[in-house]
Amino acid sequence: ETGVTQSPTHLIKTRGQQVTLRCSSQSGHNTVSWYQQALGQGPQFIFQYYREEENGRGNFPPRFSGLQFPNYSSELNVNALELDDSALYLCASSTSSGSSYEQYFGPGTRLTVT
Amino acid sequence: AQSVSQHNHHVILSEAASLELGCNYSYGGTVNLFWYVQYPGQHLQLLLKYFSGDPLVKGIKGFEAEFIKSKFSFNLRKPSVQWSDTAEYFCAVSPPIGNMLTFGGGTRLMVKP
Numbered sequence: 246e247t248g249v250t251q252s253p254t255h256l257i258k259t260r261g262q263q264v265t266l267r268c269s270s271q272s273g274h275n276t277v278s279w280y281q282q283a284l285g286q287g288p289q290f291i292f293q294y295y296r297e298e299e300n301g302r303g304n305f306p307p308r309f310s311g312l313q314f315p316n317y318s319s320e321l322n323v324n325a326l327e328l329d330d331s332a333l334y335l336c337a338s339s340t341s342s343g344s345s346y347e348q349y350f351g352p353g354t355r356l357t358v359t
Numbered sequence: 360a361q362s363v364s365q366h367n368h369h370v371i372l373s374e375a376a377s378l379e380l381g382c383n384y385s386y387g388g389t390v391n392l393f394w395y396v397q398y399p400g401q402h403l404q405l406l407l408k409y410f411s412g413d414p415l416v417k418g419i420k421g422f423e424a425e426f427i428k429s430k431f432s433f434n435l436r437k438p439s440v441q442w443s444d445t446a447e448y449f450c451a452v453s454p455p456i457g458n459m460l461t462f463g464g465g466t467r468l469m470v471k472p
Contacts, residue, residue: 247402278459287363287449287462288403301459335403339458346458350403 248272249338249351257357258326266321266354270338276300277319278348279311280335288335294319295341323356331358361386363450363463371469372440380435380466382450392433393451393460394424403449409433420444442472 248271258264270277276295280288290303294313308324317338323330333355337348366381384390394406407418414426424435433450450463 247404249402276458280460280462285464287365287451287464288460290459290461293457293459301457303459337403341458343456343458347405347408348458348460352402 247349247351249336249349251334251336251351251354253354254352255355255357257359259359260326260328262326263322263324264326264356266323266334266336266356268319268321268336268338268351270317270319270336271349274338274340274349275317276339276341276346277313277317278337278339279319279321280337281305281330282333282335282353283329284332291321326358328358331356361390361452361454361461363452363461365448365450365463365466367466368464369467369469371471373471374442375439376470378435378437378440378444378468380448380450380468382433382435382463383431384433384450384452384461385431386452386454389455390452391455391458392424392426393453394418394422394433394435395449395451395462396446397449398446406435406448440468440470442470444468445470 250269278293279291282288292302293300297313313319333353336351339346339348362385392409409416451460
């Protein structure tokens, strides 16, 4: 197990609603990345936060937004949920955003949109 | 944009068989290369990584991977698999600056005892 925790474990929402997912990074880590893993696919990079600033973003629409707090925990917010947003959302933390820094993944939050 | 292809979606092997999982990437410059594993019910964890130097990289649990630059490939190998290697394996790349990962679609390995 890594020291990365995510909540909630599972979530069911209705199309059009909004959702907030939470991630606590491993102790000493200042960088958090979020990934979406649809069923049967590999994780896709959503965005990364480094020292409370967005540090990179994948090909996701603006209704996917995030925050990082002074303790380096993070939130992923998704507005106007669509059926295709159903997926496992993974959070990963690292000591820096540099290329040589390993990311440690949490267990994920499984979101189902009906 | 980077992309990663894993050719085998499902692989079934008997214990003691040799394993090779293919991974090809598309990117116009230097990349860092990774293999991650997800055992049933567990988190994604790093098996091995390549940044530079010796193109043959050794990881945990007896796995190794070879970077062939001319083929844009980073195949994962293990000489003799065990039942406990049953898992899903993901190849990933990141740019030389920043550690944002681009993953392949994964290969689900089942090892029969």
